[in-house]
Amino acid sequence: MSEKAFRIGPIRPPSEANSLLIQVTNGCTWNKCRFCQLYRHTKFKAYSADxxxxxxxxxxxxxxxxxxxxxxxxxxxxxxxxxxxxxxxxMTDADDRQCMYTVANWLIAGGENVFLQDGNSTALSSGRLSDVLLYLRQVFPQIKRITSYGRAENLSRSTAEEFAELKAAGLDRIHSGFETGSDAVLQRINKGVTQEQQIRAGRAIKAGGIELSIYFMPGVGGKDLSETNAEGTAEVINAVNPDFVRVRTAAIKPGTELYQDWQEGKFELCSDDDKVREIRRVIELASGVDTYIVSDHMINLLQNVEGNITADREEMLQRIDDYLDQPEADRRVFQLLRRTLRAYDLNDMKRLSAAELDALRAEVVKENELGWTVRMNGYICRYV
Ligand code: SF4
Incomplete structure (x- = not known):
């Protein structure tokens, strides 16, 4: 790496698209979730403050x-x-070019937000993380928001006072891949954390004044744990009142243990409709919270199910029911349109002519004959 280059890790939440990425750790401290292979070949490393x-x-x-x-x-x-x-x-040096390009994009977008990478930045000691936050804000006083990923089990070992110190040093939001709040599903996917630890972590983060953004994976528990997945997640939301729940529909990636389980018949995939029903159930069971549901990933079927889980509940449930009330053949057509990026919401499908719809229905029948699964960007999903 050239003398003036800096590290840039591979992953950030979609909401941090315009943020400056600073790699404070490399890889993940856990690396054992059965659906994830993100950092499988990377040995975890926490960089020194220097x-x-x-x-x-x-x-x-x-x-x-x-x-x-x-x-x-x-x-x-x-x-x-x-x-x-x-x-x-x-510029002849590729690293330098990438670094200048990254910084230029950040400044042109306003230069206000920073995301600390990788999979578990809060594995840094809180003292080291505070030093980094303070230095960052000193060098770039225009920064308005600093966010990072944290693993729930790790976060559950910190107190509200420790989070308050991180907030005072400049950490504004923690993203955490809870994925589910159900202990049965957590065990199945080997998340290495319990519901009780998630709740403890979430409450301490909020009490420390840091925003909490958790991730929910509809379908990750498989068909038999589908309802449990939704109910356990709603329990965590109700106990923690996270600021955001970001929906990341489960899709199984070849190379993961869960994919292996599916191939060996030990894991039954949820259909797209099962996953939509899980989201519906979570919204229905949420109570007394001010959480905002965000659908900010193209893998989600219903992109327009977003809003405050209390204030916008009826509207979100209606959008889900509009989809579920479609005849089965049309739900499959919509799934095909979404999975091939030809539609955003149901209105796009309704604009199609009868002939176009018939052609799509035939396409779906062909897909079904291939085994009712569809590959999307290398992931495995299942129709209706
Ligand atoms: S904690 Fe996150 S990055 Fe680490 S293995 Fe699990 S899903 Fe992957």
Whole structure:
């Protein structure tokens, strides 16, 4: 790596698309979830405070270079984009080019948000993490929000006071892949955490003043644990009142243990409809919370089921019922349209002509003959 380059990890939540990514750890401390192979071949490493500060200094160096192209004004268009592109295309070092490109994108998008990577940044000691947060805010005083991933089991070992210290140092939000709140499902997917630990972690984070964004995976428990998956998750939401629940529909990736289980007949895939019913059940069971449901991944079938789980409950349930009330053949057509990125919501399907719908129904019949499963971006899903 060149002297002025800094590390950039592979993964960030979609909501951090415009954030500066700073890698404070590499990989995942657990690496044993049966549906995940993200960091399977990466040995976990927590970087030293000195090494992270050196990266922040290098980011500051690139920020200075990019700012030379700033024009007077405050809009995203107040940049000499052609000048930045010309400098980037003249750079011979690929690492340097990537670093300058990353920083330029961040500053042009406002330069306000930062995401600390990788799979479990809160595995850094809270002292080391606080040092990093304070230094980051000192070097870039314009930062408005710093967020990071944390593993629930790890988070459950910290107190509200410790989270309050991290908040004071500048950590605003923790994303955590709870996936489910059901102990039976947690065991099946080998998440290495219990519902009780999730609740303890979630309450302490909230009490410490940090926003909490948890992830829910409809369908990850399989057909037999489908209802349990929804009910356990609703229990956690009601006990914690997370700020966000982000829906990540389960789809099984070849190479994972869960895929192996499916191939060996030990794991029955939930259908798209089962997964939609799980989301419905979670919304129905949520009570007295101010959580916002977010559907910010293309893998989710119903992208428009979003809103405050209490204030927008009826509207979200209605959107789900609009889908579930379709005849089975049309639900399959909609699934096919979504999985092939030809529709966003039911209205897109309703705009199709009768002839187009008939052709799609025939396509679905063909898919069904192949075994009622569909591959989407390398994932396995199942129709209706
Ligand atoms: S904790 Fe997250 S990154 Fe680690 S194995 Fe599980 S799902 Fe993958």
């Amino acid at each position: 090494s992270i500060r050196a990266d922040i200094d290098n980011i500051a160096y690139w920020a200075e270079r990019v700012r030379m192209y700033a024009r007077k004004g405050t809009s995203a268009f107040a940049w000499d984009i052609e000048g930045i592109n010309a400098e980037l295309s003249n």
